[in-house]
Amino acid sequence: MTPQLAQSQEELLDLLAEEEEPLTQYTIATFKGTRIVSVHTVETQAEGVMQMLIGHPFGRLNTGWRDLFGLDNATVRLGLDYGITDNLNIGIGRSSYTKIYDSHIKYRFLRQRYGA
DSSP states (O other): OOOOOOOOHHHHHHHHHSOOOOOOEEOOOSSSSSEETTEEOSOOOOTTOEEEEEEOOOOOGGGGGGGTTTTTTOOOEEEEEEESSSSEEEEEEEESSTTOEEEEEEEOOOOOEEOO
């Protein structure tokens, strides 16, 4: 009789049963951009990313051909957003309606996560 080495499945199952520490993962792209229409979302620009924004709300549609269904009354807002860090953004902008300048600072205090 010759000695032989045998391994059982129990050792493999013991390895699988060892619990790993749960990994915390953060939710990304809750929204696909930093704005929806003209309202800010929870998303921020990545660090070092600059974004040029052009917004153009239109006039009333029920004016018909007289105002080309609201196109003649369109106003334009030009904006520039910059990501200082992944959680901190700043931005400036100007609207053609009443010639108003605006600025903002956006900081993401909380992040949605799953896992641990």
